[in-house]
Structures are given as structure tokens and as C-alpha cells.
Amino acid sequence: MDMKIEESVQSNAFEVKPVNRIKSKGKALTQNIIYVYCPAGKEAEIADIVKDYDFDIVVNDYELENYDKKVICHYESSSLNKQQRGFLVKATELGAWVEPLVSYLDTRLGYTEVHLLHSGYFLHQKAFSILSTKRTQLAKRVIDLLAAAILSLIALPVCLITAIAIKVESKGPILYRQKRVGQYNDEFEVIKFRSMCTDAEKSGAQWAIKNDSRVTKVGKFIRKTRIDELPQIINILKGEMSIIGPRPEREVFISDLEKSIPYYRFRHAVKPGVTGLAQVSYPYGASIEDAVWKHKYDIYYIKHHSTFLDIKILLKTVKVVLFGAGR
Structure with missing residues (x-):
């Protein structure tokens, strides 16, 4: 992340005071735009996977100045730097709807985007009742x-x-x-x-x-x-x-x-x-x-x-x- 974006993370996220918050999962699932934050280099991969969805995504917009009715999803957040993770924490504090991208898509789509999975998804066994x-x-x-x-x-x-x-x-x-x-x-x-x-498999499986x-x-x-x-x-x-x-x-x-x-x-x-x-x-x-x-x-x-x-x-x-x- 360059200096300009880093300054945005440090300033904008702390100044915004939202008015209209998303108060339920149902409302979060009907938004036409979601904001996704991921490590550098993953933007194109995510954009390609979600290109056919009936909603739009904006990736790594750290200059976001208004969290009103915003859905913010993160992907591989453990690989984000301190300022980037701070941006997500502050967005949560200011009322944005924040959750992992895969779990959000699970609920919205009714299936799991397996090409977005990483090992961390499977290592919280208690999440799998x-x-x-x-x-x-x-x-x-x-x-x-x-x-x-x-x-x-x-x-x-x-x-x-x-x-x-x-x-x-x-x-x-x-x-x-x-x-x-x-x-x-x-x-x-x-x-x-x-x-x-x-003799259906006389030539092999x-x-x-x-x-x-x-x-x-x-x-x-x-x-x-x-x-x-x-x-x-x-x-x-x-x-x-x-x-x-x-x-x-x-x-x-x-x-x-x-x-x-x-x-x-x-x-x-x-x-x-x-x-x-x-x-x-x-x-x-x-x-x-x-x-x-x-x-x-x-x-x-x-x-x-x-x-x-x-x-x-x-x-x-x-x-x-x-x-x-x-x-």
C-alpha cells in the first residue's frame, strides 16, 4: 500500500460519522454494492470470480468517506498490514456491516465460492457443528x-x-x-x-x-x-x-x-x-x-x-x- 493510501486509512476512517446503519443480515444481503478489502495482488482474482454476480463490488477503496449502509467484506485479513486492519476495525466501530467475504457470499448465494477458500476457513472446527x-x-x-x-x-x-x-x-x-x-x-x-x-466398464472407469x-x-x-x-x-x-x-x-x-x-x-x-x-x-x-x-x-x-x-x-x-x- 503506497503512502497516499496509507494516509487515507489513517485519516478518513477516523473522521466519518455514519447516520444510517445496516441493522440486520437481511438488509446487508440486499445491497447493490459491497466493498471488499484484500491483500495486494488478490484484486484481479476476486474481481474475476464475482464478475457474474447481480451486485457490484469495489475492491480496496481506502478513501471511502461514508459508511452509511455500507457492507464491507474482508478476504485473507491476516495478510493485511496494521493500518489496513485498523481501517476495518474502525469501519466496524462506525457502524458499517463488516464480515469475511466468504461467509457473506455463503449466505447471499446459498453456496460456497470454493476458489476463495483458504486454509483458515477449515481450521475453526467449532464453526462446523x-x-x-x-x-x-x-x-x-x-x-x-x-x-x-x-x-x-x-x-x-x-x-x-x-x-x-x-x-x-x-x-x-x-x-x-x-x-x-x-x-x-x-x-x-x-x-x-x-x-x-x-460390461459397462470393460474399458476402465x-x-x-x-x-x-x-x-x-x-x-x-x-x-x-x-x-x-x-x-x-x-x-x-x-x-x-x-x-x-x-x-x-x-x-x-x-x-x-x-x-x-x-x-x-x-x-x-x-x-x-x-x-x-x-x-x-x-x-x-x-x-x-x-x-x-x-x-x-x-x-x-x-x-x-x-x-x-x-x-x-x-x-x-x-x-x-x-x-x-x-x-
């Missing part, structure tokens, strides 16, 4: 077991019909087992109704794609309605999966995806789910870009998990099953 609160973990397990028991009773006739249909249409096993990566990077065998022909020719006629229907996931009730009862969480992926794909997607393995801090926020929020896709978007929702879910959010995802999943949306 799903990771640090035993009561939350116990409640989630109880919900899993109750949901699995209820699903088992409701889904039994559907499972019997599905098993017969699979057997009639094509040769091969009714159930399909495949190694996936679960909580703490431990591998387990996910169980599904077989939806593809038996492949991402499933829309209108995949390897999918059988029965398979298309059970994948669209999520019926193929019902045998994962067994995985839930065994404690390998949860009803809701990031979808488990195969190690061969994870090793590739983590090269392009920041902190991709953090999804393994929790149990994988039969359904999840990404599945009910983002359409079917099988590209790196699609994986990035799903990761945005998965990280958001881990950070902001609540029983209410789980119920909301369950209701949206029911809508997917009934109307064949998604996937």
Missing part, C-alpha cells in the same frame, strides 16, 4: 436410523418390482457394489440396483454421462427416480453413509478432481449421503465444471449443516423422486 458437536452428530444418526427404517417399509414393494424388472431385462446381478470413498477417506462398498449393462448408452431401459427409469439408490439403506444401517451428505465418489476420480478443485477431499470430513444439497440444487453433469459446482454446495452443507437444512433437502429429494427432476 456437524464436526464438533456430539449432540448434532447423535441427532443426525438418530434421523438416519429412523429414516432408514421408514424407507425400508415403504420401499419394500418398489424394491421387489425393481429386482424383477432388472432380472427380466438383462443378465447379471440385481445389485451393484462399487468401492467409494467415505468419511475420513475410508473406502467402503456402496450398494445400488444395477442400472447399467454388466468412466464418468456416467447424460443419455449414457451403457444404461439399460430399466436403469434409465430407476436412475431418474433415484430408485437405484434404495439399497444404500444397508450402507446407512452399517454406519457407512447418512441419508444426507456429499455423494460418495470413487478414488480414481477424486485423485483427478482434487488437482483442479480446491480442498476437494474436505467433503470426506462427514459421512457421504444418499442424497445431498448438491443433488437437489444442481442439474445432472459430468464435467470438471459440474464437479466444481457440486463441491460449492457440499462445502456449504458441511459449514451450515442443521436439522432444518436436512429436512429441506429431504423434501426437495421427494420432489425429485415424484417428478423425475434432477440427475
Whole structure:
């Protein structure tokens, strides 16, 4: 920061007396302009990420003279110098709405901008109730077991019909087992109704794609309605999966995806789910870009998990099953 900006930090921030303050998070989320303060060299990176938002940002304006109804976000504030951090503190004292950029965007967008993440985001474990609160973990397990028991009773006739249909249409096993990566990077065998022909991966591991020719006629229907996931009730009862969480992926794909997607393995801090926020929020896709978007929702879910959010995802999943949306 040059001398001119440094003088602005030292003078302007102390002279301003705001009149109209933002008094609620709701008001902060409706502002058309937000002010972002970050280390030098990060300006272009932030501007590129937020360029398609429906609001504007102003980066590192230390000559700001009026904090009336101002939203001020900081990014990597630990790397700012003393005067810059002092500017943010004084802005808070004078009534501006001040918070970390990632947390502000989380709430406003409903997903996490993973390209803005840095290690500090993950090192405050107490901020992740799903990771640090035993009561939350116990409640989630109880919900899993109750949901699995209820699903088992409701889904039994559907499972019997599905098993017969699979057997009639094509040769091969009714159930399909495949190694996936679960909580703490431990591998387990996910169980599904077989939806593809038996030699689907004779040429090696492949991402499933829309209108995949390897999918059988029965398979298309059970994948669209999520019926193929019902045998994962067994995985839930065994404690390998949860009803809701990031979808488990195969190690061969994870090793590739983590090269392009920041902190991709953090999804393994929790149990994988039969359904999840990404599945009910983002359409079917099988590209790196699609994986990035799903990761945005998965990280958001881990950070902001609540029983209410789980119920909301369950209701949206029911809508997917009934109307064949998604996937």
C-alpha cells in the first residue's frame, strides 16, 4: 500500500460519522454494492470470480468517506498490514456491516465460492457443528436410523418390482457394489440396483454421462427416480453413509478432481449421503465444471449443516423422486 493510501486509512476512517446503519443480515444481503478489502495482488482474482454476480463490488477503496449502509467484506485479513486492519476495525466501530467475504457470499448465494477458500476457513472446527458437536452428530444418526427404517417399509414393494424388472431385462446381478470413498477417506462398498449393462466398464472407469448408452431401459427409469439408490439403506444401517451428505465418489476420480478443485477431499470430513444439497440444487453433469459446482454446495452443507437444512433437502429429494427432476 503506497503512502497516499496509507494516509487515507489513517485519516478518513477516523473522521466519518455514519447516520444510517445496516441493522440486520437481511438488509446487508440486499445491497447493490459491497466493498471488499484484500491483500495486494488478490484484486484481479476476486474481481474475476464475482464478475457474474447481480451486485457490484469495489475492491480496496481506502478513501471511502461514508459508511452509511455500507457492507464491507474482508478476504485473507491476516495478510493485511496494521493500518489496513485498523481501517476495518474502525469501519466496524462506525457502524458499517463488516464480515469475511466468504461467509457473506455463503449466505447471499446459498453456496460456497470454493476458489476463495483458504486454509483458515477449515481450521475453526467449532464453526462446523456437524464436526464438533456430539449432540448434532447423535441427532443426525438418530434421523438416519429412523429414516432408514421408514424407507425400508415403504420401499419394500418398489424394491421387489425393481429386482424383477432388472432380472427380466438383462443378465447379471440385481445389485451393484462399487468401492467409494467415505468419511475420513475410508473406502467402503456402496450398494445400488444395477442400472447399467454388466460390461459397462470393460474399458476402465468412466464418468456416467447424460443419455449414457451403457444404461439399460430399466436403469434409465430407476436412475431418474433415484430408485437405484434404495439399497444404500444397508450402507446407512452399517454406519457407512447418512441419508444426507456429499455423494460418495470413487478414488480414481477424486485423485483427478482434487488437482483442479480446491480442498476437494474436505467433503470426506462427514459421512457421504444418499442424497445431498448438491443433488437437489444442481442439474445432472459430468464435467470438471459440474464437479466444481457440486463441491460449492457440499462445502456449504458441511459449514451450515442443521436439522432444518436436512429436512429441506429431504423434501426437495421427494420432489425429485415424484417428478423425475434432477440427475
